[in-house]
């Protein structure tokens with residue numbers, strides 16, 4: 355049986371005349387964690403936005419659990435939990451109000467709201483307006499939002515950005531728990547130590563293409579290089 359949950363086949367994205375993603379093939383297996391790494395502008399957010407259905411690919415195919423956004427966007431949306439980067443919270447709502455609103459949209463049971471606030475350490479401040487939250491607290495709320503409906507695939511854009519060491523460690527434990535419950539996780543990061551601590555596979559992007567992938571910390575040598583070549587020219 356094919357174990358792929360997410361499959362991207364020959365996906366390209368051009369914005370204006372600029373090619374951003376070029377012939378990308380990527381898969382995430384069921385019950386696995388994949389970290390998308392790469393320098394600024396490599397194309398990580400663009401890929402995650404295409405998977406979330408916010409951006410449409412210029413060509414190629416994306417399926418999650420055999421579903422495609424183009425053909426069946428409602429069922430497709432149900433199997434994905436997406437955590438955006440730089441989400442703008444508005445309206446002076448509290449953490450609890452935000453999560454309750456999102457839980458209705460996602461048709462998640464009411465009990466998930468207090469449960470998730472507790473999980474991400476925001477129970478005590480649940481009635482405070484999110485506008486008064488720190489970056490890390492907002493990130494934890496967005497992470498909780500992605501978990502609401504226990505989606506098959508979590509798509510997280512820079513989830514540990516702004517987290518202090520305690521919450522960074524907690525994030526690593528939480529994604530492991532999510533994986534043990536059978537969900538899959540795809541996240542982007544600049545923090546290689548986080549990627550190495552929790553991902554089954556690391557994929558490195560440069561200029562909208564995969565330049566290296568594998569499990570090992572030896573991939574670290576590649577990070578930030580402009581030519582995308584590994585130091586010894588081999589694939590780990």
Ligand SMILES: Nc1ncnc2c1ncn2[C@@H]1O[C@H](COP(=O)(O)OP(=O)(O)OP(=O)(O)O)[C@@H](O)[C@H]1O
Nearest residue numbers: 369370372374392393394395396397398399400401
């Ligand atoms: N709306 C847009 N119009 C033009 N160019 C865009 C647009 N969105 C993204 N890009 C370009 O696409 C490339 C990839 O951007 P993307 O945000 O996906 O990279 P990233 O790997 O997530 O970067 P970072 O690590 O800085 O978040 C960049 O060169 C960016 O300037």
